[in-house]
Every structure is written in structure tokens, then in C-alpha cells.
Amino acid sequence: MMNKKGQTYTNEELVKIVLAVLAIIAILIPLGYKMYQGLYVPQDVLQARETVKQVSSMVNSMKLGVSQNMVLTGQKNWFLYTETNQICACDFTKGTCDPNRKRCLESKEREIEVTGYEEIGGKIFDNHISLYLTEITFTLRQENGKEIVKIAKKSV
């Protein structure tokens, strides 16, 4: 094979060129795509992630005997619940939690208890709270030496 200057490529050069092309196809393109995926966060997921963070902060800042309120401003079809002492928000648009659209944060210091129920796609889901324009109340209690934060919809 000849290059532009009319010189013949050596086998070594050819292998390098092929490897470079392969590297671009196999590594750089997927890497670029992954980076795009990593940078692109849908609006509702962005909101859910921040909500979970704020709920978690509130859980950790609670004091005995003082209840706190918070207004949730996430999107419809997103719900708050607990999962092995993690506070989670998940998209239930398809009737169940979409694992790819779930954001959780572990609470190391306190146990969390979400009470109340929501009807999602005709089914009742216990211990779930809608993220869409809902006001919730946090209360802290002690039980057998454990600190438990209860999260419930604010009663009107």
C-alpha cells in the first residue's frame, strides 16, 4: 500500500493505523456516548434526585419534639418510599417502579418510615407518597433506643 508521498506503508504502520481506527470505533465512540448519557439527566430524574437529597437532609436534621414540613415539587407519577432504610423516589409511570428511573439515598443515622398510601395505575401502594405538589411532615420518635423519623402527608 502507498501513502500520499508515494512511500509504501510498512506492515507495522498498517497495524498501527488499523489499531487506531479500531480504538476510535471501539473505545472513543462508546466513551463519548457514555459521557453524553452521564451528562444528560432528564428533568424529572434531576428533580427526584434533589428531592431525595433534601428529604434525607431533613431526616438527619430532625430534633425530638419538633415536627417539620416540606413541600415536594416533583413530577406526577413519581413517588417517595423507603427500601431497606434507604429513602427512594421512583417513576411509576408504567404502574410499577422503573428501576432505571429510581434514585435512593441511604440513611445511616436514623430509621425512616414513610406512611400513607397512593393509588397508582389502579393499584394501591402502601407507604408511598406522591412527589407532585404534596406537603409532607417529618416527626422524630425514639423506640427501643432507635431514632425513627416518620414521613407522612401533612394532614389538612
Added chain:
Amino acid sequence: MKNKDLDKKGIAQTTVVGVFLLIIGVGILLMFLYRIQYSELADTEVCRESVTLRAASLGATYKFAELVPLNCKTSKICITNGGECKSNFPGETILTKKVKTSNDISKAIADQVLSCWDMMGQGRMTLVSEGLAPKLGFGKVGAHCTICSRIALDKETLNTNTLNMDEADVYSYMATRTVPGKDFTYAQYIAQGSPTGVAITRPEQITGDNPNSLYGVDKAAVDKEIAESGGKLTRIPEEQKTKKALSDIKFPENKDPELAVMYVQVAGAGLKKALTNSALVAGTVFLSPAGKVATVAISAVAFVVGAPVLLVGVVVGAIAVVGGVSAETYFAYRNYDVSMGYCGDVSFGTGADKDFGCNAVRIVPYNLENLKSQCTVIESVP
């Protein structure tokens, strides 16, 4: 042989120095990024860019716009005379504004209003797509809100012998004080910034008979517009106006009073047609439409009244603020009922042209009732 060894040694040293400098460079860059990551300015710029991108992509295609999230994080502001407002925003980054006078309070709020209006495109950009609302679980129309900032008022330190937060009058401040570094008032700035002559309005002054009250609005032009409208445009009847002055409205009485400064854009079913009319938004975001539409929009603003929706049960100086109907949204929004429901203070009133929408920055007490009454979708990151 000796020379070769020396060369190799030289190359090795050069490489080490190069790598070392590279690490230092990356370190400095990371430190810089870390510093700006949490600054208010960075959040504002990120939001502004996402707004432009959303508007541009809406101009290009509706579908693509659905992929463009508005990356607008709600700022948490604490207005205080020495406190921290930690109970309002536990575990969050709070921007503290230390104030000494009631004017300082007004300034802090006015600055947020201005920043919100600027950040969200000054009413010139369409941010809502027909496809987006259903995707978010809503119908085709609705009021899309972006909560630019939540402002906590540290009541304990703001009510002292020398400072009374109830004396803060955001409206008057915006109408009379100049924007820092500029030679025009907040009101003039907003009016100039709008392609359609947005006015800042105070409920009791929007009688149509008070020639001195409308900022950036030509009253004679409004009168002419009404005369030429053949009954389409009317003045809001006196009894529908809210007489209460902003300075008369007190801050919330609850334990931790908090305000929300939010940008509201009402979406309508006619958006597709609107976008056809206004061509591609991309590259023309600063398009300043003129003529009939602009004039009509001005008259719409001229008849702003205190929205009953907003003021019922509201304790704070709601609607200090800024309403505007951009030409783009004038074309865009074709659902009168929704517009009335959410933009009652920037409407034509009974019997008026039903084809309009609105952009507005509102100051409301931050609570569920207000958010529910103002918004169908909240797009900001809490």
C-alpha cells in the same frame, strides 16, 4: 553511547517535569471548577443556558425539546440581620443576605426578581412544548413554573427596634431605585428588556385613570388600542381590582416565613401554530416583534390587576411584580380559561381576546396552596 544515555536522561526528566506540570494544571483546574460549581453565578448561568437551549430546540422541533431539561436550581436565600435560616433549608447551601434596613430587604427581593426575569429569558422565550406537558403527566395546557429562589425571612432578627420587615416595599423599591451599575430603575430595566413593553404594576394603580402609574406603558396608546379594538379589549371592572397596596400586605405570620420568586409561563394548545409563526426560535431569541401584537400586549399589561387567584389568603406582597405577554406567547397560547386561571393579573379581562398567554415573575408565600393555584408543572430543581 554516552550522548545517547544523556539524551535518554534528558527525555526522562522532561517527561517527569511535563507530567508534574500537567498534574498541577489539572489540580488548579479542578479547584477552579469546584469553586465555581457551588457559586450562585454558576447556577444562574447553567439555568440561563438550559433556557436558551430549550427555547432553541423548541424552535427546531418539539420532540427534541423534550430532551432538553431546564437545569434551574432553586436558590435558597436567607434574609437576615445576623441569623442563619437553617430551619428553612436544612443541609443546603444557603446564600445569606445580611440586611440593616427595610430597604435592604426590598433590594434583596428585587434583585431576585430581576435575576429570575433575566435568567428565564425576559419573557421572550417559549419554554413549553405541546409534547412536554403530556410527557410530564399533564394535559396540553398548563402553567409552567420555575421557582428561581426561595427567600427565607429570619423573622427574629428582622423585627427589632431599628428594623421592621413589614416596612419593606418591594414594589416601590423597584419603581424608584436604580439597578446597581445602571442609570435606570428596576422597573425601567424590565420594561426595556421586554419586546412588548412589560410593566411592573401595583394593583391599586392600574385603574387606567392614573396616568402616572404605568411604567414603560404609553397610556394614550392603550386608550387608542381600546378604541380600535371594537369592544374586544376592555378595562377590568373596578370591582375586580385588588385595592390592597403591596406595602399594606404583611409578610407571613408563620414561624419561618418564606417567599418564592417564580417565573410562570402559561402554555396553550396553539403552541405549534405559534412556533410556525415565530419561525425558529434558535438564533432569534432576541427577536423583537413589533406592530399590532406588541401594542396589544402592552395594553394587556397595562390592565394588570391584582389577581384574585393570587391574593386570596395571601399575606405577603404577592405580585410585586412583573407581568408580560410577549408576542411569541401572545401567538402561542390559545386557552383563555387556563390563562385566566393562572395569569389573571396579566389578562385583558372579560370579553377580551381569548388568544393569549403570559409570562410573569411572581413573589408568593412559599406554600402548597400557592404553588397549586399557580402551577401545573414545576420545572425547577428543588
